[in-house]
Amino acid sequence: MSGYFENKVAVVTGAASGIGLGIAEHLLARGAMAVFMGDVNETNLERESRRLGLAYQGKVFPQLVDVTNLEHVTKLISAAKAFDGHLDFVFNNAGMGMTLPTEKITFDIWRFIIDLNLMGVVYGTYAAIPLMREQGFGHIINAGSITGRIPVPYQAVYAASKSAVISMTESLQYELEADGLQFSVFCPGNVRTPIFGELTPPPDSISVDDAVDYIFEEMENKSLVIIFPQIMRDVDALYRGNREEFDKTIRNLARERRENYRTKGTYF
Template identity: 40%
Template sequence: MNKPPRNDYFKDQICFVTGANSGIGFALSEELLKRGATVYLAGRDLKKVSDAAGRLPAFEDRVHPLQVDVTSRMQVRKAIEQTAAEEGRLDLLFNNAGILQMALFETTTPEEWNLIVDTNLWSVIYGTHAAVPIMLRQGSGHIVNTSSVGGIIPYPMQALYNTTKFAVTGFTESLRFEYAEKGLHFSTVCPGPVATPIYGKRLGKPDPLMKVPGDAIPPGTAAPFILDRVAERMGIIIVPEGFHDQLWRGYVHGDERTEEMLAAHAHNRRVALERGDPAAAAAAPMHR
């Protein structure tokens, strides 16, 4: 596959970003605008997403806030089709919206499973399903789905989250090959810890106990790194670069030490969660 020059990959491109009012989605939107794109910022709360657009006054002409709840197939489809109709095309779709959950599996409920699967996985399928026919007609397009390092490494005590994110990785990687000869590109973004409001929430609801990990990088650092790799049409993009690389490779190859590390992590997380301390669980060491 030919790699395009990095600098003008986003210039004059029509981009649609979900979960754009906050965190990584906002940072990606701002960076896309800096690189010359037109950006449709989608958020579930119109006031929040309009306020976010208002924080980008330098790009007023190229910023379009939209209200879209990504758990609604109809809303996602309508917003993507209207964007393409308005602009005459859709070049890049960033399925970024998501929520986090860390919990002991036995305490999770079917309602929690439904909410996280709807928000983190069905949203990505809805967006992709709406965009692919448009991009096939154009003969070009790039879909960037946000997974997580939890979508390639099975960090214990976040089975809900990992289930959705492993699915996003598998879905996106499958489509990368399925559509390569049609001129469509797919990337999977796998962030490690990034300091965003996702940590102040549990399943999208405020939770002061969920603290930002100490090693988290700012979203403004993650976004340019991600877009540089999107411009290279990289498949799996891990940010920060190399985060838990040895752990990932050790896990894939069934390395004994990695198995021990993940088992120790599970033990330490269980101890912290049983005493009601998700922040300590998030930061739990990988040794006993």
């Protein structure tokens, strides 16, 4: 294991559950100096930060954060930079899934998902950039989705928010790498997290630990776009290399989801 995460100061949003919590745990296990955990769920944040703080004393700093509030996000990132004078990682992870038939999507849902999944990432990214440019280094990691890379039926709202995150992250890499900044955007398929609510996660889902291990491995390789698991990398390659075959696959998925909604009220 390399020392890429040792003695580093990191910010993680959506840090009290799911992939965000896994990121915080793995950072600490790999020797991070301090992890600033931001989350909107006060109960989960208090519980998980206390648990991690007992194992990694003096390294865990929870902060109640609504990422749709620029002031909240700026305060979290500024606190991390002030801790030891440097800000090494910002994981803009907070977000929410949205898989619904079009007729159930309202404009309020559109606004909510864009504010959370896109603007929450924008705030974290643009609050961190000037601090990292001044110090000459830093790695910003944003949460995308495979739905931001390929068209997926019943996920138009979610896909729109995530494709914007991916495009922004890729553009910033080429603009700011000369200033010492590194960007990554991770694009998962199904990961077994609370994003599924009370539903049982789909059978092709992977564990949080497997997801974070892969994210960290690709971060060390300075990968810009990180897609997982392998089945999602295969689908992404199919979309770009054999559109006719991809279209057949996705139309089958649309039919399957349509029938699942009709008979079970959910997409799987």
